[in-house]
Amino acid sequence: MDDSTQQPRAEQVGVDQGEVFVRLLLEHEPQVRAFLRGLLPTWNDVDEVVQEASLIAWRKFSDFEQGTAFGGWFLTIARFEALKHRRRIARTPLVFADDVWDLLAEESTQDEPQPLYRKHLEKCLAKMHPDKRDVLLRVHSAGVVIRDVAIQSGKSEQAFYKAIQRLRASLIDCVSKSIGIENA
Incomplete structure (x- = not known):
């Protein structure tokens, strides 16, 4: 095969990867939003963190191992983004202490x-x-x-x-x- 036949295939893989990512993101986003709502004071904060976590997940999607738990992977990214967001809004009286955050995160991931x-x-x-x-x-x-x-x-x-x-x-x-x- 020459280089001209290789190019469309690489582009096709990129399109398929994008479709796979969007499908997985849409499937797991409600669970991540619910998890984040337990950690963040407003839905606006949740929207902001989900957006940032989605962008990071997209950038790192090539590192994601197909066949593993996308939901857990995305949830981990979202949790770290929530912690970053929390640090940015730390002057607000409604921000929880680190130990409370850890407890909320642990309880949010239980199978209930x-x-x-x-x-x-x-x-x-x-x-x-x-x-x-x-x-x-x-x-x-x-x-x-x-x-x-x-x-x-x-x-x-x-x-x-x-x-x-x-x-x-x-x-x-x-x-x-x-x-x-x-x-x-």
């Missing part, structure tokens, strides 16, 4: 099915006082700046952050207990 957690989360949210539930859901909505919500509530930022932390803790406690009761 996401629908079970969501079912219990919905039940616990329904049990909350409507005003508290509305505030908690509002601060977790896309594009919401918690500082603005604090000002609207008439509380100081610090008092508002503490109130949100207490609401989150009670919600996590409720979900944990509810799952524990179901598994018992």
